Amino acid sequence: MERCEICGKPTSSHEVGEYFVCHSCWEEFPEKMEGLKEEIKEERDRPANLEETADNEDPSSFKEKNLQSLISLSLGDYENQPCVCGSGERYGDCCLSRHESALVESMKKEFMGARHVNRLAMVRFTEKLKEDQEQLEEIGRVLDKGAEEVDDPELKEMFDGEEFKEHIRDSIDLSEVRSMETDEIISKLRNMGIEFSEARLREQAKEYLSAIQLADEGYYSQEYTAETTDDEDFIWMGIIVLWDRLCPEIKNVEMLDKEMQYGYRALKEEKLEDCVERWRNAWEIVKKIKPPGITRVKTLDAFLPIRLNQFVFNWCQDFDTQLSNAGNKLDPSYHKVRIKFSREFRRLFPQAHELTIKNFRRSEGDALASIGKLQEAENLFEDLIEDEPEFHGGYTGLGDLYKKHGPPSSDKPDFEKAEGIYRDGLKKVTEPNDRKVLEDRLDMLAEGSQLSLTHFLTDELE
Numbered sequence: 001m002e003r004c005e006i007c008g009k010p011t012s013s014h015e016v017g018e019y020f021v022c023h024s025c026w027e028e029f030p031e032k033m034e035g036l037k038e039e040i041k042e043e044r045d046r047p048a049n050l051e052e053t054a055d056n057e058d059p060s061s062f063k064e065k066n067l068q069s070l071i072s073l074s075l076g077d078y079e080n081q082p083c084v085c086g087s088g089e090r091y092g093d094c095c096l097s098r099h100e101s102a103l104v105e106s107m108k109k110e111f112m113g114a115r116h117v118n119r120l121a122m123v124r125f126t127e128k129l130k131e132d133q134e135q136l137e138e139i140g141r142v143l144d145k146g147a148e149e150v151d152d153p154e155l156k157e158m159f160d161g162e163e164f165k166e167h168i169r170d171s172i173d174l175s176e177v178r179s180m181e182t183d184e185i186i187s188k189l190r191n192m193g194i195e196f197s198e199a200r201l202r203e204q205a206k207e208y209l210s211a212i213q214l215a216d217e218g219y220y221s222q223e224y225t226a227e228t229t230d231d232e233d234f235i236w237m238g239i240i241v242l243w244d245r246l247c248p249e250i251k252n253v254e255m256l257d258k259e260m261q262y263g264y265r266a267l268k269e270e271k272l273e274d275c276v277e278r279w280r281n282a283w284e285i286v287k288k289i290k291p292p293g294i295t296r297v298k299t300l301d302a303f304l305p306i307r308l309n310q311f312v313f314n315w316c317q318d319f320d321t322q323l324s325n326a327g328n329k330l331d332p333s334y335h336k337v338r339i340k341f342s343r344e345f346r347r348l349f350p351q352a353h354e355l356t357i358k359n360f361r362r363s364e365g366d367a368l369a370s371i372g373k374l375q376e377a378e379n380l381f382e383d384l385i386e387d388e389p390e391f392h393g394g395y396t397g398l399g400d401l402y403k404k405h406g407p408p409s410s411d412k413p414d415f416e417k418a419e420g421i422y423r424d425g426l427k428k429v430t431e432p433n434d435r436k437v438l439e440d441r442l443d444m445l446a447e448g449s450q451l452s453l454t455h456f457l458t459d460e461l462e
Helices: 023-028 030-045 096-111 119-131 133-148 153-158 161-170 174-178 182-191 198-205 211-218 229-246 253-268 272-289 297-303 312-329 333-348 354-370 374-387 392-404 415-428 432-461
Strands: 014-016 019-021
Touching: 119 133, 119 161, 119 174, 119 229, 119 253, 133 161, 174 229, 182 229, 198 211, 198 229, 211 229, 229 253, 253 272, 253 312, 272 312, 272 333, 297 312, 312 333, 312 354, 333 354, 354 374, 354 392, 374 392, 392 415, 392 432, 415 432
Parallel strands: none
Antiparallel strands: 014 019
């Protein structure tokens, strides 16, 4: 199936020249569709001047975006190609930021309606309070205290702690719907007047990134009967669970959120292996749902049709940290997973924030050193220092390599070499906090050397 040239969803709804536009985007921009055909033709006739694409994709599959003029494949060095607008400037210096901003705004218009805002966060908040009755009681007390400080009767009702606690305890949540049998969920939907079939859900899932979005457009639009707010909320929660069970191979953002949140819960419970395995699942979902034209992880966060409980941008950094911990505490093979993750992140999001890219390069070097690939680690850190001389991570990475392992040709730590690298970093790095990291490394090195000398002298005296 083709993908919509505007939002990237699978579709075959409307053909525009050689391209396709989904029904939602077609309705959003009706006045532009005729002119779009001419724009596409002009862009198609312009020489692309492409080099080899990432992952050895066939360059003939490359298309220049129509409405957003957004490149549809993440190319290894495409930001250095001539801009698609014909200015002669580098694409990275010219239109890239504007195009991605335009994409985000169009997605917000289409997907970020009132029904989509924070529903996952709200249901997760409810679940947490049900699990933590002490916290629920504390919030009730805060509300009651607030009620004592206002005179307006309507405001007093809003600060009713007992009513709030009762509402939380009685509210339906996703964990309750997940505890139901599949036939039970389907039966309840049908009893409410919702027309549902597994075959129809499978076809609909191919057109959506979100079960909530599908529920809004494909089920709330039907005639149904909901006696309570919980009944109404049951519809979108039921579609989330049914999608998860009936067509799990078609990934959506709710599956991503579930794996992320289960991972955070496992981390809180100090179940590190469960955490990183859940997050490995989450990363596979990210790779499947990310449209090929998005090259910044923060753009992906803005693009997703519903807001998750955690930004993908923040979660990726947490995942990297816990892979390091798992490699050190559980199984060295997790360092290999970390190397793979770091490389995939940089390939999928080549235009991510510069510091993020630098940190992931540093992560790869640390992981290489941890599995004994010292020469590769040394080469990576030296390249990082050459490319980013003001970034402290290259110096700390290389210095730590010599301090812990020594040069690749030796198996003995080289403290003198490590000290020289840290001092070289202080000559180039200007940011105060980054300089403090290097200074701390030198202090620890000096303390370690003094301790080693003390042990040596003690042994000699004995």
